[in-house]
Amino acid sequence: MTIRFYNTLSKQKELFEPVTPGKVGIYLCGPTVYKPAHIGHMVGPVIFDTLKRFLVYNGYEVTWVVNITDVDDKLIAQANERGIPMSQVATEMTMDYLANLKALGVDQIDQMPRATDYMKEIIAFITELIAGGYAYASAGDVFFDVMKDDDYGKLSNRSVDSQQGEGGEAASRKRSAGDFALWKSAKAGEPAWESPWGPGRPGWHIECSAMSRGILGKTFDIHGGGLDLVFPHHENEIAQSEGATGQPFSRFWIHTEHLLVDDQKMSKSLGNVYTLSDITARGFRVSALRYLLLSAHYRKQLNFTWTGMQQAEEALRRLTDCLDRLALVSRTGEHPALQQSAADARRAFDEALSDDLNPSAGLAAMFDLVRIVNTAIDQAQIGRGDVAVIEQTFAHFDDVLGVIALRRSEDREPPIPEAEIQAAIEARQAARRARQFAEADRIRDEMAARGVLFEDGPQGTRWKRK
DSSP states (O other): OOOEEEETTTTEEEEOOOSBTTEEEEEEOOOBTTSOOOGGGGHHHHHHHHHHHHHHHTTOEEEEEEOBBOSSHHHHHHHHHHTSOHHHHHHHHHHHHHHHHHHTTOOOOOBOOBGGGGHHHHHHHHHHHHHTTSEEEETTEEEEOGGGOTTTTTTTTOOGGGOOOOOGGGGGGOSSTTOEEEEEEOOTTSOOBOOTTOSEEEOHHHHHHHHHHHHHOSSEEEEEEEGGGIIIIIHHHHHHHHHHHSSOSEEEEEEEOOEEETTEEOOGGGTOOOOHHHHHHTTOOHHHHHHHHTSSOTTSOEEEOHHHHHHHHHHHHHHHHHHHHHHTOOOOOOOHHHHHHHHHHHHHHHHHHHBTOOHHHHHHHHHHHHHHHHHHHHTTOOOHHHHHHHHHHHHHHHHHHOHHHHHHHHHTSOSSOHHHHHHHHHHHHHHHHTTOHHHHHHHHHHHHHTTEEEEEETTEEEEEEO
């Protein structure tokens, strides 16, 4: 299958061909772990989880790396504010981030390196850049000299003259304003590591270059992150990585757009920075957020609204209801036209994902099939021979999207302790045997209000999540 991705470096869609045939290396810039994760932090992981799933489906062996920035000015400030070690802040917030990934079904990440585990490699990398004439030491700091890189600005289309580097006290030790820090000399009370230039810590940009090279090699296939990272972070990664190796850094650069909330940028002052806890507190399930994040193309701004979450819930309910109805089909026989519809939907889905990873168009193909299947069931024009083909098609969709499996796993997790549910079922059955129907209805309604629905059938009463 021909796969094309939009490359931020070339500003156009390009045919995807990995450096090593059959193998793909992906690096996604992960979080600086100084505060709890919010829904905006989850856009990249959900999109790239889908990207890896799609590439694996197409036969590639994929290694996906997401880094953890656990030493940074923001971390130091947060540690000082809380009066605890920086490492403790990093550990707490890393666990929070991992919990968010798990809840969203982001389970395809292969390695999550921490910057502090790569200090030896970072120092060696900086040493290479100094030896090559791309960097210089100045009073305990080390800076990258942007004037030595003729291609600087090729990702962001900025000229060297327009660059803005670190200001403040460090600016006086730089050759030009656009030079950026590779190593920062230690300040009193800050975490520090020994280096040839004195105690200090790495700059943000060099951390990612060292980690990606250490795991994926000098040249790899896809580097990603939010659009806000194009400059200066990714521009500086390219400069220092290609300066050290003399080889292309990443073949493709894939950037996700910002997430808006009610048509506004997320900010603490507006009170619109939502977490997964905020999602569930409103009665929504996290699978609906995953669905919502896949409902717009990654290069278009997605506007998060509570109405949009409700629509995502309804879409998932429609999808799972269709699959539940499909499982109950008992008629024999096959219908070639129905199986052809499944094949057409699968082809349309694959074409959508192959054209710059467009799951929103893939979802449209999936729901076209939902409509066709529901109609066939209503009109008794479906048999068991069709069911296997259609179920395989939906399984293929979800191998890439991961929303059905996530919703099913949520369905298996009761919103309240299962012992309470069973006790309510037994109490309701006792009330009905005693012909106390008002009490039985009260128990049913109370459980529904707590997120549990009762379904009565020949085999007794079973429960499901509301």
